[in-house]
Amino acid sequence: MTRLAELALAHLSLSLWALMLGAAISLPLGVAAARRPSLERVVLGAASVIQTIPGLALLAVMVPALASFATVGLELPAIGALPAVLGLTLYSLLPMLRNTVVGLSEVDPAVKEAARGVGMTPRQQLRLVELPLALPVIVAGLRTATVWTVGMATLATPIGASSLGDLIFAGLQTRDHRAVLLGCVASAGLALGLDGLIRAIERGVRRRRRALWIPATVVLGGLCAHALASPVIGAFGGPRPVRIGAKPFTEQYVLGELLAQRIERETDREPRVLRSLGSHVAFDALVAGDLDLYVEYTGTVWTAQMGREAPPADRAALAAEVERWLRETHGVVVVARLGFENAYALAARAPSDGGPSVDTIGQLAARAPDLTVAGDYELFRRGEWRALESTYGLRFAEERTMDPALLYEALAAGEVDVIGAYTTDGRLAAHHLRVLEDERGAIPPYDAVILANRDFAAASPEVITALRALDGALDDEAMRALNRAVDLEGEPPEAAARAWLDARSTDARPR
Amino acid sequence: MSERAPEPTIELSGVTVRFGEVTAVEGVCVAIDEGELLALVGGSGSGKTTTLKTINRLVEPTRGVVRLRGEDVRALVPHVLRRRVGYCFQRIGLFPHMTVAQNVGITPRLLGWDAARVEAHVRERLALVELPPETYADRMPHELSGGQKQRVGVARALAGEPEIVLFDEPFGALDPLTREQLQHATARLRDELGLTGVFVTHDVVEAILLGDRIGVMNEGRLVQVGTARELREAPADDYVARLIDAPNRAAALARGAGP
Numbered sequence: 001m002t003r004l005a006e007l008a009l010a011h012l013s014l015s016l017w018a019l020m021l022g023a024a025i026s027l028p029l030g031v032a033a034a035r036r037p038s039l040e041r042v043v044l045g046a047a048s049v050i051q052t053i054p055g056l057a058l059l060a061v062m063v064p065a066l067a068s069f070a071t072v073g074l075e076l077p078a079i080g081a082l083p084a085v086l087g088l089t090l091y092s093l094l095p096m097l098r099n100t101v102v103g104l105s106e107v108d109p110a111v112k113e114a115a116r117g118v119g120m121t122p123r124q125q126l127r128l129v130e131l132p133l134a135l136p137v138i139v140a141g142l143r144t145a146t147v148w149t150v151g152m153a154t155l156a157t158p159i160g161a162s163s164l165g166d167l168i169f170a171g172l173q174t175r176d177h178r179a180v181l182l183g184c185v186a187s188a189g190l191a192l193g194l195d196g197l198i199r200a201i202e203r204g205v206r207r208r209r210r211a212l213w214i215p216a217t218v219v220l221g222g223l224c225a226h227a228l229a230s231p232v233i234g235a236f237g238g239p240r241p242v243r244i245g246a247k248p249f250t251e252q253y254v255l256g257e258l259l260a261q262r263i264e265r266e267t268d269r270e271p272r273v274l275r276s277l278g279s280h281v282a283f284d285a286l287v288a289g290d291l292d293l294y295v296e297y298t299g300t301v302w303t304a305q306m307g308r309e310a311p312p313a314d315r316a317a318l319a320a321e322v323e324r325w326l327r328e329t330h331g332v333v334v335v336a337r338l339g340f341e342n343a344y345a346l347a348a349r350a351p352s353d354g355g356p357s358v359d360t361i362g363q364l365a366a367r368a369p370d371l372t373v374a375g376d377y378e379l380f381r382r383g384e385w386r387a388l389e390s391t392y393g394l395r396f397a398e399e400r401t402m403d404p405a406l407l408y409e410a411l412a413a414g415e416v417d418v419i420g421a422y423t424t425d426g427r428l429a430a431h432h433l434r435v436l437e438d439e440r441g442a443i444p445p446y447d448a449v450i451l452a453n454r455d456f457a458a459a460s461p462e463v464i465t466a467l468r469a470l471d472g473a474l475d476d477e478a479m480r481a482l483n484r485a486v487d488l489e490g491e492p493p494e495a496a497a498r499a500w501l502d503a504r505s506t507d508a509r510p511r
Numbered sequence: 512m513s514e515r516a517p518e519p520t521i522e523l524s525g526v527t528v529r530f531g532e533v534t535a536v537e538g539v540c541v542a543i544d545e546g547e548l549l550a551l552v553g554g555s556g557s558g559k560t561t562t563l564k565t566i567n568r569l570v571e572p573t574r575g576v577v578r579l580r581g582e583d584v585r586a587l588v589p590h591v592l593r594r595r596v597g598y599c600f601q602r603i604g605l606f607p608h609m610t611v612a613q614n615v616g617i618t619p620r621l622l623g624w625d626a627a628r629v630e631a632h633v634r635e636r637l638a639l640v641e642l643p644p645e646t647y648a649d650r651m652p653h654e655l656s657g658g659q660k661q662r663v664g665v666a667r668a669l670a671g672e673p674e675i676v677l678f679d680e681p682f683g684a685l686d687p688l689t690r691e692q693l694q695h696a697t698a699r700l701r702d703e704l705g706l707t708g709v710f711v712t713h714d715v716v717e718a719i720l721l722g723d724r725i726g727v728m729n730e731g732r733l734v735q736v737g738t739a740r741e742l743r744e745a746p747a748d749d750y751v752a753r754l755i756d757a758p759n760r761a762a763a764l765a766r767g768a769g770p
Contacts, residue, residue: 114604116569118618118667119594132608 008186009226010162014081015150015190016227018088022145026093027138030100031126040101047094055152059087059159063281067288079160079274079281079290081230084153091152092145099141103134139202143195150191154183158248159281160274160290164190169276173250173405174486174493194220241272242456242463245285245294248276249376249404250493251342251424254482255295257497259450259467265501266466280304287330292456293467297342298322299444303383310387311444315341319447331454335464336471338448340424340479344384345443346373347411347421347433354414360437364418365392372397374411375420376404384443385420391442405487408433424476426484448474473504518581520545520707521566521675526575528561535561537731538575546705548676549736550722552712552754558731559711563677566709567596579675594622597668597676597708601683603660605652611637611663612648618671636666639703641696658689665697669704676708682717694720716758727751 026047033040050058062083066076076082107130115129131138154165164187171179197220204213242263246256253275260271274291283305285291298315301322302308312318319337326332346364349355356371358364364371373396379385380399388394400416407419408427421428423435423446450467457464474482482500485491491499519542528536536558543549551559564570565577568589577584584592597618605614616633624632634644640662652660661681668676678697682690694717700706701721710721718725719739726736727750735747739755746752 108604108607110600110602110604111606112604113569113600113602114598114606116589117567117593117598117600117604119590119592119596119621120617121590124590124621129606 004167004182004186007162007164007166007183008190010230011150011153011164011187012190012194012223013227013230014084014088014156014161014163015146015153015194016224017081017085018092018149018153019142019146020224020227021085021089022092022096022149023142025089026096027100030097030138031104031131033097034101034104044094044098044101047097050090051094055087055091056155056158058091059084059152059155060281062087063159063284067284070288077290078288079277079285081156081161083159084156084161084163087159088149088153088156092149095141095144095148096138097141099137099144100134103137103141104130106137107133136202136206139198143198146194146198147191150187150194154187158276160243160245160277160285166275169248170253170493172403173248173253173276174490175405176490176492194223241270242460243290243292244271244273245277245282245291246273246275247282247294249422250486251422251479251483252295253493254486254496255338255448257494258470258500259293259295261494261497261501262466262470263463265505266469267460267462269460269463286332286451286453289453289455291453292460293335293450293452293463295338295448296451297446297448299343299384299446301326302444303387307383309383311441313441313445315445315447318445319449323449326451327454333452333454333457333464335450335452335457335467336469338450338470338474338479339472340448340474340476341446342422342424342448342479343443343446344379344382345421345423345435345438346388346418347428347435348418349411349414350432350434353412353432355434356417358436359434360439361388361392361394361442362439364436365394368394368396368418370397371417372400372415373418373420374400374402374407374416376407377401379420387442391440424479424483426480426487429480430484430488448479517544519543519578520547520580521709522576522578522581523562523565524576524578526562526565526572526577528558528565528570529573534731536565536572539728539733541726541733541736543675543707543709545707547723548701548706548708548710548721550710550712550718550725551728552715552718552722552725553728554713556730557728559728560679562728562733563679563709563711566675566677567593567598590621594618594671595674597670597673598679599661599664599668599676599681600679601681603664603681605660605663605667607652609652610648611642611650611652611655612644614652614663615666615670617667618673622671624671632670633666636670637663639669639700640666642666656689657685658693661685661693662696665693665700669700674707676706678708678710680711680713683713690717697721715754719758727754 029043033043063078066083067078069076111129115125120128153163154168156163157165157169164183167179167183171177171183197216200216201213201220204216244256244259246252256273256275260273263269263271277285282291282294286294298319299311302311302318306325323334326334346361351357356364356367358367380401402410407421408425408431410416411419411433412431421435428435452464482496485496486493521543523539523541526536526539539562551562553559561570565572568584612633615636616629619629619632637644637647642659642662655663664681682693685693698720712718724736724738725742727734727742729750735742735751742751742755746755
């Protein structure tokens with residue numbers, strides 16, 4: 001099966017699970033609410049509030065929500081399909097609830113009185129008269145929910161559930177516009193297809209045309225059965241794949257693939273890469289055991305997880321302290337230090353390209369009130385930023401947040417004056433950008449380290465052994481070359497990782 | 512009870528209905544015998560519709576008792592009671608998603624009759640209201656004229672062998688000629704089937720035509736009950752006198768205004 005078909009089926013399964021759960025909740029609730037105005041206000045109010053939460057946030061919030069069940073002894077998978085389905089279910093409620101309530105309340109009062117008058121029980125009034133007459137409105141709500149849910153399922157990717165969003169998120173990071181387009185078109189196609197099936201069933205039933213509704217029902221029923229059979233809540237059948245996390249930028253995609261392919265080559269375990277996880281989602285998931293492995297940076301742990309400032313300037317000293325803290329407080333094992341450092345740094349254009357004529361952050365501070373700075377989603381809320389502000393008294397005219405994929409072009413094009421860059425990014429050199437010196441050491445060193453969940457490490461020594469061999473294997477130049485291959489030469493992360501591993505094994509063989 | 516006491520089929524005793532502060536019906540007492548159709552007549556807001564609805568429990572009295580063949584209707588399960596009572600009202604309320612035949616056959620089906628019996632009964636009832644079943648049985652309500660819809664409404668009220676019938680201004684929204692046709696059709700049905708029940712109207716001519724007796728309601732009270740002749744010859748008050756004379760005044764006006 002092609003990757004597109006695989007992702008489309010996974011996408012469909014998430015959406016259908018959510019729609020089935022949503023319908024199972026909102027139909028009875030809508031019927032009850034249509035009869036009790038006080039309940040109607042509460043129910044529709046709550047559903048409306050849910051709807052106002054941005055989709056990405058609603059899904060992300062499911063992760064800590066599910067993880068919190070662990071405190072009452074209920075271990076639920078906090079990343080992957082379960083939080084995605086729950087978030088999507090909540091999101092699907094409003095159109096179905098509202099249309100059920102509206103559809104029932106719009107039934108002609110004369111018809112309702114006749115239903116009582118001819119001697120129907122309340123249940124018969126609902127089943128024989130009110131529901132059939134409200135059905136077109138209820139189905140319209142189901143169709144709205146379907147289109148919304150399928151569209152929003154693309155946002156399941158950052159919480160670790162496979163969907164067509166994988167193509168979109170990865171495509172955005174790696175500037176692969178074909179992948180982005182493919183993901184969008186496929187998702188829209190699924191939405192329209194499901195919508196069409198439901199409409200065909202409704203029309204066929206209303207106009208009593210078997211040729212229309214029977215095939216549509218069979219297809220939809222088959223898809224729902226397939227969705228229900230896919231493992232959303234239960235554990236994965238058979239030996240569990242090794243789950244590797246990757247944060248939402250190119251380097252992480254390459255490293256995720258690199259780890260995965262290394263495991264594939266050296267062990268008989270099957271790896272699975274969960275892409276585009278946020279820093280905190282990835283760390284929490286690793287601690288909770290929902291992720292087995294991911295690559296983190298020591299400076300990030302220092303500021304984000306440990307909440308510390310004033311880092312030791314020495315890379316090894318910082319790495320040692322981080323390693324001890326991870327082991328003692330969270331049971332997280334540092335498997336290997338890859339060898340390269342990917343630091344956050346401030347970068348600007350060269351003075352010859354119209355950049356400010358400064359070499360250090362200290363010099364930049366005097367000019368900053370006239371300049372605009374851009375950073376990725378996390379930068380301005382990270383401890384490093386606070387440290388920069390307090391150490392240098394940095395205050396910019398404007399702070400702009402944008403996708404990491406766009407930062408370098410924005411700087412090169414002169415739309416912003418300074419960016420928070422990654423030092424291993426190939427685009428720094430490609431665009432002739434300069435990294436400003438952090439002369440007072442406000443930003444910590446960022447050694448890339450492979451982190452593993454302790455239980456996983458204990459249970460999978462063969463995987464740990466395979467990965468330990470990567471210790472010190474990737475220097476700054478090698479990492480920069482890999483990033484450049486993806487960002488500037490358009491190579492897929494999988495291919496870049498494979499090429500590096502191939503080159504390494506041919507190097508190693510003669511020894 | 513095995514003795515054949517002449518017990519009224521419907522009996523209202525001191526029925527009062529209040530909606531919050533408003534008194535809609537005040538102390539209505541009336542008895543309707545088997546085979547008798549009582550026409551309740553009065554102005555808008557006189558309480559005649561509310562009084563009618565206490566009989567099939569679409570409205571519950573605040574005080575007083577309604578009895579059907581001696582049984583307090585409060586002791587009956589509402590939907591069981593309503594299957595024994597034919598009900599037809601001005602807004603008709605045909606089920607728009609059901610055919611004419613399904614509309615007419617609804618109460619027999621709720622009563623659990625088998626399909627063949629329901630079908631035969633429906634055809635008979637449609638013929639009774641002058642809608643040939645072969646033409647109308649499979650039509651949808653939206654394909655009918657106003658008069659045809661109300662004929663279906665009457666047929667539905669008469670389906671399922673109801674013990675009594677309640678008509679609530681069934682022809683009030685129809686044009687005069689259609690109304691006249693339906694009035695005469697209903698009069699014929701009353702004579703053929705010996706209908707027992709209540710017919711609410713604000714039209715005195717309709718009340719005279721269809722009612723074995725006429726009850727006059729004003730401001731929630733049942734002012735007088737009697738035959739048309741009794742009301743004309745001995746009206747209880749000025750309101751009854753003027754109401755029963757209204758058709759004569761209208762006829763005089765129509766003659767005077769004519770060419």
